[in-house]
Amino acid sequence: MPVALAACALAVPGVAAGAVREYWIAAVPVTWHVVPNERDAIGGTTFDPAQTTFKTVVYRRYTKGWAKLIPNEPGDEGIQGPLIRARVGDTILVHFENLDTAFNRPHSMHFHGVHYRFGSDGSYIPGFSGPGANVKPGQSFTYRLTAGPDSVGVWPYHDHSPSMDDSIAGGMYGALSILAPGERRPDHEFVVFFESQLGFMTIDGRAFVGNTPVFHAKVGDLVQWDVLALGDDVHTFHVHAHRWKAPDGSFVDTQTVGPAESFKIQWREDVPGTWLYHCHVEAHMMDGMIGIYRVARR
Amino acid sequence: MPVALAACALAVPGVAAGAVREYWIAAVPVTWHVVPNERDAIGGTTFDPAQTTFKTVVYRRYTKGWAKLIPNEPGDEGIQGPLIRARVGDTILVHFENLDTAFNRPHSMHFHGVHYRFGSDGSYIPGFSGPGANVKPGQSFTYRLTAGPDSVGVWPYHDHSPSMDDSIAGGMYGALSILAPGERRPDHEFVVFFESQLGFMTIDGRAFVGNTPVFHAKVGDLVQWDVLALGDDVHTFHVHAHRWKAPDGSFVDTQTVGPAESFKIQWREDVPGTWLYHCHVEAHMMDGMIGIYRVARR
């Protein structure tokens, strides 16, 4: 989907210039349903839509010129904006338009992990920041980013305008996934965003088994989890019946992720079953931060 | 104590089949005393048993057929269940019986770090899970686990039945300690479980110096700390006058452990004294999460 253009990348020392990838993203109002089935199936509680639905603004992807909505890809479905993909050496142009007619707030995009000049930082600092940090409703801005060798992995992006506090709580975030030179894409890439909405602890904006994403794989697949958090809380990501090598080389099955931290986990799937993945902070799990991962036999 | 039987282990690819280790464990009611001496010796506060005692259900180890109670080994004394020991390649059979006559709740055992098939996951998922996830009072279930090369280290186990929230808060957890091939056991292995009970911040179910475990070693001993947490809080484990190599190779004297995370630390003891070990979150320390480690001269 990213469009490769004639190269005009910012130079990253020691890295061959790659493709230019363009994304057209807008801030758009939506009515979001945190618990579509109105049930906590494990705890046995029921809710009604007045408790579980809210009006908010989110990032959504469009075709060139914000002409037509492009839904998020499988594995990235939820309240978050689109997964932005690139490879080391690439330039990423993110054309952002603020279509916030719901609250009429300024918005912006601030990107973790990638290289950029000051004008593309997207963060409001009185007296210093420019137009990219405070994009008013009806306006647009293009952020110019570069993926360096130290950009490999998974990173969050989010609003950093004067409205950032409300906007992030409302779902204005998404992920970047940057491949190393020669790295191949996994068979599945599951995006897990920990945040809270309406007092529920959410994964991709949803709470409780039956509402949070159900991820699917089969034995033999190369599976990748992109785990990110925003907000005020520290989480511990756990998947049942699986272990992975932490960056430090030790094996774990539970890993801390604090606000704006992010990591990716990979494994070759080898155990069929219906497994839980969840935040292991018990209060978070009980308040909705839990989902199902189904592995089919080969 | 683990009984080696004729091999019938689940195959772990690339690992020679090891021993079969059997544990007989039951969920049993106890009256637990969080502050037996009714004092916070450092802060100077006193309590009375109505504030510090509660009725709960815990895991306890038995001889074959749940015939006779086996107390936890030295270094693992506390509210937690027995330390389950194995080595890479071993099969672990945990025969679990629910003797909860206090609350008449279902219980289960869910194990971190080890390999198992779906039936031994022990986690309640409406519509999917089997009998091992919801063992009713008076019933029993055998969990079949295998220690793989990625199981080396220390891991928690805990209730994951429909009663898990209350049960974990009440002390239904314990640790597994899995050795690598050829790894020798340390001279001392100290199990430190961070949780909270009755509003106190506890280590192994006890609060305040004089109640929490006093660990003993002498100069020259190989000392190991198994550090684990459950519940809702992140902790920072600190031992005075000692540093250790974190898995990433850096030296630290304070290390974060979030809910369901776990790590082991080893050092050759070289400094005599009466040292504090504690969670360095100050509110936790003040609410009881602190103990004494005594090192004798050689």
Add this chain to the structure above:
Amino acid sequence: MPVALAACALAVPGVAAGAVREYWIAAVPVTWHVVPNERDAIGGTTFDPAQTTFKTVVYRRYTKGWAKLIPNEPGDEGIQGPLIRARVGDTILVHFENLDTAFNRPHSMHFHGVHYRFGSDGSYIPGFSGPGANVKPGQSFTYRLTAGPDSVGVWPYHDHSPSMDDSIAGGMYGALSILAPGERRPDHEFVVFFESQLGFMTIDGRAFVGNTPVFHAKVGDLVQWDVLALGDDVHTFHVHAHRWKAPDGSFVDTQTVGPAESFKIQWREDVPGTWLYHCHVEAHMMDGMIGIYRVARR
């Protein structure tokens, strides 16, 4: 500034004895202003001095015999005590005097990361600890410390006397910076202490852009950040437009630091601009834990 004396260092096995570095430090009353300009420039809130000023006791450095105050060095300015510098093999003598005439409390110094005998632990344990753990107003004590090979890096020190809870919250902490043999000092060393004071979330005792330290560098400089936390909260340290290699070898731009944890980060500066550094826990950032880092062109 540290005075090299004739060697009388505690032996650290395998390390050549280095210099003896002496520090004269006192606990002194100050009136501290958390928000000197009385403004949250980003959020738009204003305060008055009754909300932002408090009387407290802090560590301050003096010339020999506590004769004359020595201000903290650039990059270490704030509520914290002086940066204590040493190299592996050095002995550090910290001569501490309690001049707390404001609250008339006992105080002490407890040091992370370095080696010492029991008498220099500085931690109050009823029935065990000595005079160094409970230095009364008007009294003094000398702590004798040694930097071992496992002491390299950045570590906190803080009060661990019977008054520690109030004293740490009041600012009684500081940092040690220990160099490896042959390691050269960076061009800039920025000390970032996360704590809370008066309900604000503070960096070096200050809240909000315009009050927190403004750190300066230019392109080409070797820049080091010493990041530490004390108190009850976990923080995630983030600097805009920069990434660094975590101890585990992965690249990050946000890193967790819990109470009493600490790390140092280095990079060769390459991107001019006015950048935000902050804790990425959103509530902390909104409550003041944010500052500015200015990089000039070469």
